[in-house]
Amino acid sequence: MKTLNNTSPVRRFGTLIAAGVLTASLVACSDSNGGNSENVSELTVGSSPSLAALSLQGAIANGHFEDNELSVNAVPNKSANDAVPQLLNGGIQVAQMDMLTFFKARSEGLPLKIVAGAGEQSTDGGNEVPSGAGVVVNPDSDISVPVDFVGRKVGVPAIKTQTWMNIRAIVDDAGGDSSQIEFVEVPPAQTIDLVNRGEVEASTPSEPLMSASIAEGKVRLIHSTDVPGLKGVPSSAFVATEDFVNNNPDTVRKFADAIYAAAAEVNGDREAALDIAEKQINLRPEQLEHVFVPALAADHPTSEELQKVIDLAIRYEVLTEAPDTADMVAQADGGN
Structure with missing residues (x-):
């Protein structure tokens, strides 16, 4: 990576x-x-x-x-x-x-x-199912499903973020090996341009950039960044x-x-x-x-x-230990 x-x-x-x-x-x-x-x-x-x-x-x-x-x-x-x-x-x-x-x-x-x-x-994830963010490729790319990201260069906002983690889970749960994806950190505003120029083979725009670019035919959606089963x-x-x-x-x-x-x-x-x-x-x-x-x-x-x-x-080792969820959410009375 x-x-x-x-x-x-x-x-x-x-x-x-x-x-x-x-x-x-x-x-x-x-x-x-x-x-x-x-x-x-x-x-x-x-x-x-x-x-x-x-x-x-x-x-x-x-x-x-x-x-x-x-x-x-x-x-x-x-x-x-x-x-x-x-x-x-x-x-x-x-x-x-x-x-x-x-x-x-x-x-x-x-x-x-x-x-x-x-x-x-x-959403519960799914190939070509839109959501608030997704993984897109050039229209003529040979990538068709998430496991095809393995061995490819994929642009993300940052390593060990929610987007990065979710893509890894999507690929692994589909039978791929996400550790073999070459993740590259890219500025959000350049996600479409970098794909079109071939500097990365896939990237992760958010809305409204993603839907507008798909509608214009600049890119093709492979999968949202939603993890199946976690809607x-x-x-x-x-x-x-x-x-x-x-x-x-x-x-x-x-x-x-x-x-x-x-x-x-x-x-x-x-x-x-x-x-x-x-x-x-x-x-x-x-x-x-x-x-x-x-x-x-x-x-x-x-x-x-x-x-x-x-x-x-x-x-995915974003956290080294699990924080206790018992008192994470403030209650109506403001107590612990």
């Missing part, structure tokens, strides 16, 4: 701790995240600037936060990994985070909890520090209520989702014409669902 940089989420938490950021951050948490003022009503939320943030943006657009007496300012995350120090330092109170980043943070002892579900795996498991969540959760139990409950109210409106209503995507996320109508609308979490993830993702991460 080829790595073009050394900044994957898995490798960077140790740097934070080694630099002494953790100790300073925990002090800042109690000062900035409501430690002296319980149940704050104003929140800054770091989120994905993409369709993955539909429930957050829907809750803003449709007044669900206002209905719960909250004022929410959404700011884009550079990455889920970059959101961790902002949470710990009180720069933001809540952050949307992919599950592997969250699990790694927990396993390193960082005091984070899930306050609401965000995204979940939309409904969490793919991302809204996370806060334990201090914030404990000091602001009503705020946490209201935030989750607003998120899930928006998710209930958007799930199954394509037009509602596209309206939010255009007005709140600033995607253009032509980008949305063929877009796949992802499934949104309508409730807290269960321990069983969390464990399924953890088991996969252990299998």
Whole structure:
């Protein structure tokens, strides 16, 4: 496997701790995240600037936060990994985070909890079945099924991320040997161009780039990045520090209520989702014409669902040990 940089989420938490950021951050948490003022009503939320943030943006657009007496300012995350120090330092109170980043943070002892579900795996996988992201090839490629990735150069956002892990599981479960895939880290905006130029034989665009490129005939879908059998498991969540959760139990409950109210409106209503995507996320109508609308979490993830993702991460050594799921999710009363 080829790595073009050394900044994957898995490798960077140790740097934070080694630099002494953790100790300073925990002090800042109690000062900035409501430690002296319980149940704050104003929140800054770091989120994905993409369709993955539909429930957050829907809750803003449709007044669900206002209905719960909250004022929410959404700011884009550079990455889920970059959101961790902002949470710990009180720069933001809540952050949307992919599950592997969250699990790694927990396993390193960082005091984070899930306050609401965000995204979940939309399908049970399948050849040529679309989802929020997928593996594509040139239209004339001889690759036709996932096991054909073995021995080929496949572009991914980063090594040991959710996309990388899911592709490995898809290939192995289909009878291939994913350890023989040559994974290459590529910038998300270049996933289509690099395939077309032949620099990689397959790559993993997300929406809306993937569906638009397929519709234009630039690439062909082989398989989504959804793992067969794992439909409904969490793919991302809204996370806060334990201090914030404990000091602001009503705020946490209201935030989750607003998120899930928006998710209930958007799930199954394509037009509602596209309206939010255009007005709140600033995607253009032509980008949305063929877009796949992802499934949104309508409730807290269960321990069983969390464990399924953890088991996969252990299998591919993204995690070296399994974090305990018992107290990962904040309860309505804010307790542990």
